[in-house]
Amino acid sequence: MIMAEPMAREVGVCNDGKCAVHGGVKVRGNIFTGRVVSAKADKTAIVERTLTHYVHKYERYKNVRSRLVAHNPRCIGAKEQDVVRIGETRKLSKTKAFTILSVEGHAKAVSHEDVGKAFKEKKGPKGKAPVKEEGKE
Numbered sequence: 001m002i003m004a005e006p007m008a009r010e011v012g013v014c015n016d017g018k019c020a021v022h023g024g025v026k027v028r029g030n031i032f033t034g035r036v037v038s039a040k041a042d043k044t045a046i047v048e049r050t051l052t053h054y055v056h057k058y059e060r061y062k063n064v065r066s067r068l069v070a071h072n073p074r075c076i077g078a079k080e081q082d083v084v085r086i087g088e089t090r091k092l093s094k095t096k097a098f099t100i101l102s103v104e105g106h107a108k109a110v111s112h113e114d115v116g117k118a119f120k121e122k123k124g125p126k127g128k129a130p131v132k133e134e135g136k137e
């Protein structure tokens, strides 16, 4: 079945009506930066942000994670682990009210094995702390 597609405004440019650049969706409200944790769904990305939240009782901070569902237009095509800027829009679907504005960079995937490996490398070959060079301050 051939689906009728709306006319592209420019040749070779995306014709996504929900695209912030090429579509008719206005960005208003909050603009956040986060990391894409999933880009599996069609034209959708789940963006995670780490926030610091003060706990008054313990007079300490804790890290809180927040996940937002954002529209991922084909002209941007953000992938997992990309650091993206997202802007608030009108409700785009049941769960989406943000759209990706730009890809700012790429965050390296950090697994528990990677952290363990980095820790061992820092410690040195025998598992001991590296010897400090004396005579230097």
Ligand SMILES: [Zn+2]
Pocket (backbone or CB within 6 Å): 014, 015, 016, 019, 020, 021, 022, 023, 073, 074, 075, 076
């Ligand atoms: Zn576009």
